[in-house]
Amino acid sequence: MAFRSLRRYSWGLLFLIPEIVIFLVFLWIPIVKGIGYSFYKVDFVSGNTFVGLRNFREVLANPDLPTAVKNTLVYMFWALVIGFWIPIAMAVSVSELKRFQGPARIVGYLPSIIPAIVLYGMWQWFYDPVGPINTFLNSVGLPEFDFYSKGHAVFSLIIMETWQNFGSAALIYVAGLASIPKDLYEAAELDGAGVWARIRYVTLPGIKNLVLLLLVLQLIATSQAFQSQMLMFGGGPDNATLTYLLLMTREAFVYFDFGRASALATLMFLFLAAISILTLKLRRGDDPA
Amino acid sequence: MKPPRDRAIMSPHDFRKTGVKIAYGFMVIGVCLISLSMLYPFVNTFLNSLKSTEEFFAFPPPFFPSRWLWQNYKDSLDYLDIFLYFKNTLYIYAGNALVSLTFMGLAAYSLAHLKVPAKKWISLYFMSTLMIPAASYLIPNFLNLKDLGLLNTFWAFWLPAGANAFYLLILINFFEGIHKEMLESARIDGASEFRCVLSIAVPLSVPIIVTLLLLGFSTVWNDFYWSSLVLKTEKLPIGAAIYTMIIYPGSTINWNVRFAILTMTLVPPAVLFLFFQKYIIGGLSLGAVKG
Known part of the structure; x- marks a missing residue:
């Protein structure tokens, strides 16, 4: 009996087992081990020793932690305020264009093909004290703008990232806008709704789900940001761009304290898990469907 | 006769109003400006890769290099x-x-x-x-x-x-x-x-x-x-x-050489994008449909 059911499933299992093993070895084991490491002092030479909650205590006592948390939240906030609405406005504008819609879409997407490292190289020059932006400001008689100063660094980053990413988000919105039935606009217009009213009551509700989805995706992505902070500013000046993840990677690959780094990762994991459980609960309470 | 264009938010009727016309004009200008700002860095990167170091720091810096210095590409191979x-x-x-x-x-x-x-x-x-x-x-x-x-x-x-x-x-x-x-x-x-x-x-x-x-x-x-x-x-x-x-914080490598390297790195993805545009843009919506 067992043999026959095994035969029945043999192809299905044969095809699945390699992938199950890959997921186990390269995802699940690291995920579980990561939580384990946060209770150990990781030492490559003399082996790991269990230290209980010491890593957590040290991490929480680190004066850089509040800075990193604050910086991450500030970055997430401004990325929303500055960057989030632009693709929506752009998508609406592009779908209204009477011609050249195709080229506008392609041009908007172009920055997304730039590899991260090339992007940083380009923008290091744009933001340079003698780079094109400051030369332009000088030539029209304005004072130089220090993109690298403590107060400006976050905004410099967000402008760069918005420039790169908004095209692909805009294309997703364009697809969403195209799926809104045209009769709705027709009907709204007959009822006397002006252009703004049509955008407010037809267009935006029509892409509501997409907006929410991209909002969540952006929050997830910005909460884990560290690469551009590291490369453009090295976390500085004066820790102004030190994000939570940058702190974590520093612990691991600069100070080689993998235990403390794992403790930071575990804390973040717990925090994000709590948030997603909370949103799930709220959503369930929200709509009965 | 051409069939009437599929309407979007604004209908032909709206365009009889001056306010709408002006708003549309601003919108078109906005899209044009944004498109320019998307293209500028590409052109700038390429042209910068051909400039001499003096031209880089000249004031005001020329948009086009006076002589196209392909030598920069050769120099970049040393780095x-x-x-x-x-x-x-x-x-x-x-x-x-x-x-x-x-x-x-x-x-x-x-x-x-x-x-x-x-x-x-x-x-x-x-x-x-x-x-x-x-x-x-x-x-x-x-x-x-x-x-x-x-x-x-x-x-x-x-x-x-x-x-x-x-x-x-x-x-x-x-x-x-x-x-x-x-x-x-x-x-x-x-x-x-x-x-x-x-x-x-x-x-x-x-x-x-x-x-x-x-x-x-x-x-x-x-x-x-x-x-x-x-x-x-x-x-x-x-x-x-x-x-x-090349591009670690505090790097002192000449900008023109850096830009030569960046340009070369940019070519393969750009070529792929031009050839497979349809698939790439199609792939975008995959991410969105998921949710």
Whole structure:
């Protein structure tokens, strides 16, 4: 009996087992081990020793932690305020264009093909004290703008990232806008709704789900940001761009304290898990469907 | 006569109002300005790569170089053996594509069309990894590769490339669209499941496979941080090589040489984009449809 059911499933299992093993070895084991490491002092030479909650205590006592948390939240906030609405406005504008819609879409997407490292190289020059932006400001008689100063660094980053990413988000919105039935606009217009009213009551509700989805995706992505902070500013000046993840990677690959780094990762994991459980609960309470 | 254009938010009737006309004008100007700001960095990067160092710091800096200095490209090879790193990148990419498509393809086919015990649980086993933030296993992943003895080998990229729940999900969705009858009749004709995958599922999924190949390419071409941790200098892919040797904070390498390297790095993805635009833009909506 067992043999026959095994035969029945043999192809299905044969095809699945390699992938199950890959997921186990390269995802699940690291995920579980990561939580384990946060209770150990990781030492490559003399082996790991269990230290209980010491890593957590040290991490929480680190004066850089509040800075990193604050910086991450500030970055997430401004990325929303500055960057989030632009693709929506752009998508609406592009779908209204009477011609050249195709080229506008392609041009908007172009920055997304730039590899991260090339992007940083380009923008290091744009933001340079003698780079094109400051030369332009000088030539029209304005004072130089220090993109690298403590107060400006976050905004410099967000402008760069918005420039790169908004095209692909805009294309997703364009697809969403195209799926809104045209009769709705027709009907709204007959009822006397002006252009703004049509955008407010037809267009935006029509892409509501997409907006929410991209909002969540952006929050997830910005909460884990560290690469551009590291490369453009090295976390500085004066820790102004030190994000939570940058702190974590520093612990691991600069100070080689993998235990403390794992403790930071575990804390973040717990925090994000709590948030997603909370949103799930709220959503369930929200709509009965 | 041309058929009337499909209306959008604004109808022809609206355009009789001056206010709407003016607003539309501003909108068009806005789109044009944004498009220019999208193109400028590309043109600027290319032209900068041909300038002399003096021109770089001249005031005001010329937009076009006075003489096109292709020498910069030659000089850049002294700093970075770009062909070696291109080769490494392609090598990593080829292995990634092979491993990930083979194993994910088989698994996706199995979940979509074969009898498997506890299918729901197996799907959950794969898909729940989507909910776990990648950042939380960055460090243990590194330690895990170290324990497995895979540091500084290309296997450290090839094998984990197969552990991508998002691509797996896309493949499963696509395979589910293949009609069961087609597979059924192939089976009656005596085809094994392997044959079914190779001769029916794969040919029918060429568009999605191309999209995944392109996504995979940009992942490899983009990555610089992770590979700089895992690999040693001579094995680095292009992004990590530039990161460790050219564009680290505080680098003093001449700007024109830097831009020559950046331009060369930009060419392959740009060419791919021009040829496979349709697939790349199609791939974007895959991400959105998921939710």
